[in-house]
Amino acid sequence: MPWLIAAPIIGVASWIFDGIFIGATLTRDMRQAMILSVAAYLTALALLAPVFGNHGLWAALMVLNLARGITMACRYTGAERKATLHALKNRNAVDAPHPAATAIASDSSP
Numbered sequence: 333m334p335w336l337i338a339a340p341i342i343g344v345a346s347w348i349f350d351g352i353f354i355g356a357t358l359t360r361d362m363r364q365a366m367i368l369s370v371a372a373y374l375t376a377l378a379l380l381a382p383v384f385g386n387h388g389l390w391a392a393l394m395v396l397n398l399a400r401g402i403t404m405a406c407r408y409t410g411a412e413r414k415a416t417l418h419a420l421k422n423r424n425a426v427d428a429p430h431p432a433a434t435a436i437a438s439d440s441s442p
Contacts, residue, residue, distance in 0.1 A: 335387075335394070342394045342397050342398050343400075349401065349404035353411060356411055356415040358414060361411055361414075365400060365403035365406075368403045369400040369403055373395055376392040376395035376396075
């Protein structure tokens with residue numbers, strides 16, 4: 333039962349960052365964070381599960397969620413910068429007239 337109480341408290345940061353990174357379409361950054369997190373999880377699993385059994389498995393899962401939250405938090409400022417630049421680039425593309433519309437306007441005579 334204590335693991336059910338700890339899981340949402342420990343995992344909330346990683347789940348919030350999941351939404352941010354997915355919404356910003358920065359899945360490559362998510363993958364990189366997950367690779368590091370899985371390495372931490374496998375290490376914790378190898379150390380804790382043989383000693384503590386099922387509790388070691390749950391503790392390793394908490395390590396995974398904590399590591400995901402930390403690694404994604406470290407990448408957040410870079411992700412925010414990328415998303416801002418992407419939004420500005422797309423906004424400028426939307427504001428610019430389409431080349432075909434410019435050609436049609438220049439062909440018409442008053």
